[in-house]
Amino acid sequence: MALKRLPWDCVVPGCFKAQTTSTQHKSHISKQTSFRRLSLSDVSNHGSSISANDLSSSLVGSNLHIFTLVELKTVTHNFSKINYLGEGGFGVVYKGMIHDGLRPELKAQVVAVKMLDLDGTQGHREWLAEVIFLGQLRHPHLVTLIGYCCEDEHRLLVYQFMERGNLEDQLFKRYSSPLPWLTRIKIAIGAAKGLAFLHEEEKPVIYRDLKASNVLLDSDYNAKLSDFGLAVDGPQGDNTHVTAQVMGTQGYAAPEYISTGHLTAMSDVYSFGVVLLELITGRRSVDNSRPTGERDLVNWARPMLKDAHKLDKIVDLRLEGLYSTEGAKKAVLLAHQCLSKNPKCRPSMQTVVKTLETIMDLDDIPVKSFVYIDPALLKEASVNNCEDAAEKDQNEPGNESRVEEEVEIKNVKGHRQQKRPHKHRHRTRVSRSRAVFSDTALYSTLRTSLYSPKSKNESKENTEE
Numbered sequence: 455m456a457l458k459r460l461p462w463d464c465v466v467p468g469c470f471k472a473q474t475t476s477t478q479h480k481s482h483i484s485k486q487t488s489f490r491r492l493s494l495s496d497v498s499n500h501g502s503s504i505s506a507n508d509l510s511s512s513l514v515g516s517n518l519h520i521f522t523l524v525e526l527k528t529v530t531h532n533f534s535k536i537n538y539l540g541e542g543g544f545g546v547v548y549k550g551m552i553h554d555g556l557r558p559e560l561k562a563q564v565v566a567v568k569m570l571d572l573d574g575t576q577g578h579r580e581w582l583a584e585v586i587f588l589g590q591l592r593h594p595h596l597v598t599l600i601g602y603c604c605e606d607e608h609r610l611l612v613y614q615f616m617e618r619g620n621l622e623d624q625l626f627k628r629y630s631s632p633l634p635w636l637t638r639i640k641i642a643i644g645a646a647k648g649l650a651f652l653h654e655e656e657k658p659v660i661y662r663d664l665k666a667s668n669v670l671l672d673s674d675y676n677a678k679l680s681d682f683g684l685a686v687d688g689p690q691g692d693n694t695h696v697t698a699q700v701m702g703t704q705g706y707a708a709p710e711y712i713s714t715g716h717l718t719a720m721s722d723v724y725s726f727g728v729v730l731l732e733l734i735t736g737r738r739s740v741d742n743s744r745p746t747g748e749r750d751l752v753n754w755a756r757p758m759l760k761d762a763h764k765l766d767k768i769v770d771l772r773l774e775g776l777y778s779t780e781g782a783k784k785a786v787l788l789a790h791q792c793l794s795k796n797p798k799c800r801p802s803m804q805t806v807v808k809t810l811e812t813i814m815d816l817d818d819i820p821v822k823s824f825v826y827i828d829p830a831l832l833k834e835a836s837v838n839n840c841e842d843a844a845e846k847d848q849n850e851p852g853n854e855s856r857v858e859e860e861v862e863i864k865n866v867k868g869h870r871q872q873k874r875p876h877k878h879r880h881r882t883r884v885s886r887s888r889a890v891f892s893d894t895a896l897y898s899t900l901r902t903s904l905y906s907p908k909s910k911n912e913s914k915e916n917t918e919e
């Protein structure tokens with residue numbers, strides 16, 4: 455679980471406290487008559503008095519469903535503990551199932567239902583930001599908001615369900631196997647594309663809350679940004695920045711934003727640099743269980759980021775060297791640029807995407823073979839053993855009943871290739887290297903889902919066979 459989201463004036467003593475965003479717009483709720491995106495400021499001056507109907511008429515064309523509390527109780531089995539997915543600053547998130555027939559226009563699907571904790575630190579404003587932004591912005595790397603509920607004081611949000619949960623859990627959970635290098639790069643590309651989309655909108659959006667726990671993953675490790683509670687409209691016209699109360703999560707917020715409250719797209723780029731560094735190192739942005747000098751990831755890593763000789767000190771040890779050295783050098787340099795203290799020296803998110811895509815193409819990844827024993831083959835081998843043993847017993851009574859049959863099976867695809875027939879009987883030894891499965895096959899699969907397949911990689915696997 456991420457550190458709780460706190461106003462920075464609580465975390466940083468004497469921190470700047472700004473008043474509003476720079477854009478003071480019309481205070482009425484405008485009907486969305488064109489494709490122009492409705493801004494949060496268009497509706498937020500109504501505060502908590504906005505009704506579900508006001509909101510739905512403002513978001514015409516967004517395809518958001520307005521659920522009743524009763525419907526969401528049904529969907530989540532009365533917010534049953536069994537369906538608990540997790541809890542953040544907003545409240546508890548439950549898994550739910552929308553069955554055929556709940557709404558004629560809504561297909562049956564698994565969803566995640568987030569319920570505002572009425573005693574919590576967040577409230578209507580965050581809920582509204584989520585509905586306004588995610589209701590109108592659709593992109594493969596933003597989580598899909600299916601609908602919401604706004605009944606009395608209750609505020610709920612209904613999202614597409616993301617099978618692999620959040621990146622923080624995938625990356626840092628102690629007992630999970632480490633994410634392979636190219637999976638990490640794929641996730642970084644997804645998150646970067648999500649941010650690039652927001653920054654390049656006609657009315658740009660600053661996400662303001664990029665962190666590992668807000669990057670959700672589908673079954674294929676496609677990353678999608680979630681949690682738009684802190685998102686704001688970017689600067690407009692001649693404004694260079696937006697001034698906003700300093701909010702965020704310790705360890706991810708850009709230093710200039712913490713010290714001045716000035717927010718730009720470059721603040722998101724800094725936070726992305728922190729997440730990229732987490733992906734490279736396998737270390738949390740803040741980890742108080744580490745020795746003093748290593749608790750703050752950026753401070754610990756910064757002196758090593760420009761030194762190619764320090765690569766093995768930075769890259770996650772759990773990868774056991776299974777990464778592209780060239781790719782890691784590029785990724786570390788990119789993180790260094792994103793984490794520049796001068797926001798003007800940081801790259802745009804579009805540049806970040808392009809750089810990461812070149813890393814995805816590098817295939818100088820050492821191949822580690824590991825043993826996989828197909829249970830079916832084991833069973834077959836034991837049957838053969840028994841048959842051979844029976845035969846041996848028949849032919850050579852009194853001999854040891856163990857018969858060896860060399861069975862050679864090696865193939866990255868895991869099927870049996872060759873069974874060497876034996877006229878002579880030997881001592882039985884079921885070889886433990888039955889099938890050799892290469893990590894490269896996984897990389898190749900991942901690459902295929904992003905790009906066209908690389909014959910170079912495939913031929914590499916074939917030679918291993």
Ligand SMILES: Nc1ncnc2c1ncn2[C@@H]1O[C@H](COP(=O)(O)OP(=O)(O)OP(=O)(O)O)[C@@H](O)[C@H]1O
Binds near residue numbers: 542547568614668681
């Ligand atoms: N659409 C979703 N599909 C699957 N799991 C989800 C979904 N949305 C949220 N979750 C899970 O619910 C949990 C709580 O998420 P939430 O975004 O409320 O909190 P957080 O990101 O951990 O903290 P914070 O409030 O600081 O953002 C997380 O573990 C997350 O993985």
Ligand SMILES: [Mg+2]
Binds near residue numbers: 542667680681
């Ligand atoms: Mg979150």
